[in-house]
Amino acid sequence: MKTINTKTLAMAFASLFLFSCERNADQDLVEPMQVNQQSELVGYDPSTCNLVQSMGTGALPRHVNLIEEDGLIMTVTAQRRGHNGKYLPATEGLLLDPRDPATDLTNPFDAQMLGMFGGILTVPDETGTKANRDGGRVIMDFAPVGVVTMKTMVFTDVAAEDKGSKVELYSRNGQLLHQREIPTGAKNSAVIVSFGNIPGVAKAIVTFGDERSKVGSGAIARLQLCVDGQGRYDETRYRAVHTLWLEYTGEQPANVTVKSVQEGNSGDVLFEAKGMKPGTAFKIAGSQANPLVNPLGELLEIRTQRGEKQLIPVNADHNASLKKRYGSFRVIEARCSDYPLKLEE
Template identity: 75%
Template structure:
């Protein structure tokens, strides 16, 4: 998991702050940097299409079950965790003001450095504070079909919140990615990168271990690309290094993916038995393995598909190869434009 701690930068900024105080003790506190200055945001991924940082418009605090910002639309629900470990019925999520000390979810240094304004969390029922007894947020991206998840920024995942996690699901309920959120100091922030997981229809953020009676935190930023948006590479000037595929057959299948070079089969890159229709999977090059010139996909029913992944600026990948749909292919940081 790729994470980024603001502790070192915070210490440096604190030194500058103390120096400025010596020069002018009457200076007002610095307002957080405008979220529109995306290029200057710490942890900002330049391939981001949709930046969710204020979580819509309106006074804070407030409850909400729908967020719309920068072209992204999502339904949001919150659930508190009961003493028996089960979850209570869904309620609207709570949005708190990061600059209000009463919020008690992020320190002023991190709020300023990361331009944090709104914090999305599970409320305690008062409409003014975060729940501290364990809970989860459900982000439903069905209003825009699905998204490619890039980065999430979290606050206040302290030692007692160990076991907090993020789960990303596809439209058919398949778990695409699960990551534990690293813990830090109280009211600090952590940036978690998902390295471009496409086809995400729902994200569930759990605060605290599900076997625990404690757990709190908040989402401070989402960086993503709504399906069909963003910049694309028009040609394969480089070899494809990452490929997401979806099995679209009618019956479960045993699937094997091999690399091919000059017509000869190479390493097995992916293998699964009884793959269900609608299952998405990732094939990626690494230091130890390469995708070769072509990917060979076989099933136990004799189906064989060849997907060219070598550099060829005169030929694009197709969206469909037999029973396999190309969800996303990358030669660079940006996805490759696919042919119908």
């Protein structure tokens, strides 16, 4: 898991912060972190297409059921967890001011260094005006834009008593693509969680506190992602493909085996699944440490128990590009660098 506790960044950014203060001493005051869209923002991924961190405009606190920012549109609902462990009826999410001490979810250092200049998204309590402390979840639905590739989320105030907090990412068919526990930190501190490019995400559910617990709080301060079809795409395979996300599109469940093929000889089994349901997405990945050695081989060979065989070229080839579909398998995303490859129809 790639996480960064912002306390470890204090010394690294102290001199930069002091220099910035001296440089701007004779200038008009500006809002903090005006570089929020650039690489100077702590934890910023330069391959991000859509950066969501102000959570819209308007007075804070306020309720929200739709967030639109930087090319992303998502619907938002929230649910408090009842004393019996079941979730109460859905409500709107709550946006709080991270710089208001009454919010009690952030500290001034993290708010400054992570560019929390807008609202932070959380579960409202029974009054609807403060963050819920008894466990709950925020549901973000990306249906208005289709699906996204999830890169990074920033959370705040997931403390020791909130252990068991998690993020779940789902496909448009309801398949759980990825689940990640959110690391805990000091009260009011922030943590950056990197997902390493998970495409095809239609819905994200953030749960605060272990679902068997009657406590749990926290907030979402930033999303970094790419809406499907947006952002930069590499035109050619100048290096071997190191990551592929595929979706099985057949009509019946199938046993699926994926092997690497090198110089005409089948190599290792890279993936195997029995009874794969239509609409299931899966990932094939090799090491990026040495671009000259491709553990995926020259080709990927996909077979099913029905005799279907598909070959997907994954070697470096300037003159060819991958297709969007190979028989009963759709290529969701392919990468030979930090950016997804452009796919042929």
